[in-house]
Amino acid sequence: MTIDYKPGMNRSTAAGRLGLQAIRAAYRRYAPLYDVLFGRILDRGRHEAVAALNGAPGRRVLEIGVGTGLSLPLYSAHARVTGIDVSPEMLDKARCRATSRRLVQVESLDEMDGQSMTYPDASFDVVVAMYVLSVTPDPCRLLAEMRRVCVAGGDILVVNRFTSEKPLRRMAERAAAPLSAAIGFNTELGSAVLESMTALEFTENRALPGMAGARLLRWRNAPVGAGLSDAG
16 A cells, blocks of 8 residues: 555545445345454454544544444443444444443444434544445545534544555556445545545554555544644
């Protein structure tokens, strides 16, 4: 993975090929085997993301695209975690995981579209989306919603894979792009989707090791140059 996102970069992104119904249908198929298919491959990103935001006790955390809840046991017992997903089948597994493992940090698991959330403004101290931008019909709209429901000065964290700059890999991604609706995720996602975040303080950008080839990106939900007093 060679994309090095910097505020102001202008890279193309694939046009949205996914609809909400296609995503729900894909993850209805994936749900029974999701942990086997994607658990280990995406595990490093989950651990790195949760480790980055496990901080002060009592922080209200929203995880968008919580899926089967593989990340839920990683959160601090002192966190207050809400998870959302558009797939009821995936959420059923997440709820079973939270109950069977007695995860006291999990406050709510809701069926909801991250592009159009019903939570009031500034509801959460931390908003995280792990491997979700690629399975969202409108990633820019999702990022706008993440900003809206995050408190001023709070943390917004994204883990995702972006279109490769390696010619052969990029050719393969483009070749697979017409299959996006069938497989449930976009194989092409340019970093131009992040342009709406350039006004915020960009605090972390690092590549994650592993097969997924993802990056961890983090912003403070405050204008560039704003002090903590200005944000709150």
